[in-house]
Amino acid sequence: MSHHLHSIYCITPPHMLRAIVESGSPAQRQWAVRTLVATEQFRGQRLAYTDLPAIVTRAAAMGKQRIIYNADNGSTLPGRQVRAEGDPPTGDAAVDEAYAGAGVTYDLFQEIYSRNSIDGNGMRLDSTVHYQQGYDNAFWNGQQMVYGDGDENLPEAERLFNRFTIAIDIIGHELTHGVTQFEAKLVYRDQPGALNESMSDVFGSLVKQRALNQTADQADWIIGQGLFTARVNGVGIRSMKAPGTAYNDPVLGKDPQPGHMRDYKNVSYDNGGVHINSGIPNHAFYVTARELGGSAWEKAGKIWYVALRDKLGAQSKFQEAADLTFKTAGELFGAGSLEQKAVRTGWSVVGLTAVEAPSPTPTPTPTPEPQGCRQSLASIFGPAQK
Amino acid sequence: MKIEYERTGGFAGMRFATQVDTASLPRTDSDALRKLITESKFFDLPSAIPSAGADGFMYKLTVEEKRRRHTIEVGDSAIPESLRPLVERLHQFARRHPPSS
Numbered sequence: 001m002s003h004h005l006h007s008i009y010c011i012t013p014p015h016m017l018r019a020i021v022e023s024g025s026p027a028q029r030q031w032a033v034r035t036l037v038a039t040e041q042f043r044g045q046r047l048a049y050t051d052l053p054a055i056v057t058r059a060a061a062m063g064k065q066r067i068i069y070n071a072d073n074g075s076t077l078p079g080r081q082v083r084a085e086g087d088p089p090t091g092d093a094a095v096d097e098a099y100a101g102a103g104v105t106y107d108l109f110q111e112i113y114s115r116n117s118i119d120g121n122g123m124r125l126d127s128t129v130h131y132q133q134g135y136d137n138a139f140w141n142g143q144q145m146v147y148g149d150g151d152e153n154l155p156e157a158e159r160l161f162n163r164f165t166i167a168i169d170i171i172g173h174e175l176t177h178g179v180t181q182f183e184a185k186l187v188y189r190d191q192p193g194a195l196n197e198s199m200s201d202v203f204g205s206l207v208k209q210r211a212l213n214q215t216a217d218q219a220d221w222i223i224g225q226g227l228f229t230a231r232v233n234g235v236g237i238r239s240m241k242a243p244g245t246a247y248n249d250p251v252l253g254k255d256p257q258p259g260h261m262r263d264y265k266n267v268s269y270d271n272g273g274v275h276i277n278s279g280i281p282n283h284a285f286y287v288t289a290r291e292l293g294g295s296a297w298e299k300a301g302k303i304w305y306v307a308l309r310d311k312l313g314a315q316s317k318f319q320e321a322a323d324l325t326f327k328t329a330g331e332l333f334g335a336g337s338l339e340q341k342a343v344r345t346g347w348s349v350v351g352l353t354a355v356e357a358p359s360p361t362p363t364p365t366p367t368p369e370p371q372g373c374r375q376s377l378a379s380i381f382g383p384a385q386k
Numbered sequence: 387m388k389i390e391y392e393r394t395g396g397f398a399g400m401r402f403a404t405q406v407d408t409a410s411l412p413r414t415d416s417d418a419l420r421k422l423i424t425e426s427k428f429f430d431l432p433s434a435i436p437s438a439g440a441d442g443f444m445y446k447l448t449v450e451e452k453r454r455r456h457t458i459e460v461g462d463s464a465i466p467e468s469l470r471p472l473v474e475r476l477h478q479f480a481r482r483h484p485p486s487s
Contacts, residue, residue, distance in 0.1 A: 275399025
């Protein structure tokens with residue numbers, strides 16, 4: 001099956017794809033990206049898409065460019081364009097929340113970390129709302145954000161989820177998956193996957209805290225507050241302050257997140273528990289931010305962002321994240337600084353001792369021998385960066 | 387016919403699972419499920435259909451008959467259209483009968 005599909009996506013020869021991604025129109029470039037992602041998908045290289053370099057979305061850097069699409073309850077992406085940058089509100093809550101949320105997330109990365117969009121080069125922020133019916137999820141598909149309306153198709157008495165644009169940190173979470181895809185490229189499995197998830201929670205929460213102008217001690221550190229209907233016994237999906245306490249409900253069960261290495265959950269589902277074990281690095285960030293006080297995005301967020309951008313690699317695990325955020329804090333604020341000590345405290349609370357890494361050598365991603373489409377991709381872009 | 391269904395992952399990372407034995411179902415429900423399995427060509431689907439990106443649901447389905455048993459794991463964005471009605475039906479079962487865990 002994969003061979004059959006992969007042949008479809010191999011029709012365009014490499015030199016032509018190169019020309020398209022470098023000098024095509026925005027629509028053509030978009031198509032080329034889709035082709036590349038689909039190729040990887042059907043090749044079964046579910047993690048390899050993270051290798052796609054920034055070249056595929058090298059936009060004329062224009063600053064904040066948002067487009068919101070409506071899937072009209074179908075599954076086709078991106079769907080029908082309903083709001084573009086600068087357009088007035090539509091009156092559709094999901095459309096307007098997706099637009100505003102993408103805006104404040106862009107602003108956090110641009111104004112605080114001097115990053116121009118997901119790829120650092122003005123990539124357009126595409127979001128689709130009203131995806132499918134009764135779709136209780138939001139996701140990043142490698143190119144854009146997608147939001148469901150919750151379980152709006154069930155009888156009122158059975159509904160658990162509201163629309164997924166309702167919480168601004170969910171929007172920040174999804175968009176940050178895009179940033180990670182272009183930077184550390186953390187593979188979406190086991191500890192690197194849980195770090196990937198944690199980065200999305202960290203910056204999702206910072207988007208919310210900044211929008212509300214909250215200090216670290218004022219923030220609730222809840223991810224997805226407002227997403228549950230009143231029927232659910234819970235305050236949100238995850239708690240960075242107290243992992244494992246966000247909900248405890250007869251239907252949904254109990255929040256499974258650990259907040260310490262001794263409670264790390266070795267599970268096979270959820271790509272090795274990426275949404276579960278993210279509680280550990282989430283809590284380390286929370287403690288670091290509380291130690292430092294003030295606006296969490298200024299110091300703790302800066303340390304985590306620079307580590308994500310410059311230090312972490314595709315296979316990084318929690319210990320490496322501890323060591324590299326510690327190292328980053330030393331570089332940004334000085335060895336032995338209060339900031340660096342706060343990072344060490346953050347990780348020690350979750351059971352990890354951050355050490356001065358002797359010039360860490362990033363573990364190379366094991367790359368299978370290129371063949372077929374994979375070889376075409378490699379010949380276009382060369383080996384993966386970083 | 388025995389069917390096992392599990393949905394994990396997604397932004398919320400919650401697990402929904404159920405087991406269905408068609409012998410224990412009313413005839414209309416049992417027939418409807420068999421029809422969905424036939425229409426999805428379940429036993430011809432590859433055992434792994436991954437999808438790219440982050441926060442997509444992960445589905446694991448097992449169907450066991452007298453002489454054969456097949457398990458597939460499929461990522462949300464990669465679900466074949468022919469399989470989607472079966473997944474949706476099984477998810478309704480899982481919502482009504484949540485796992486004890």
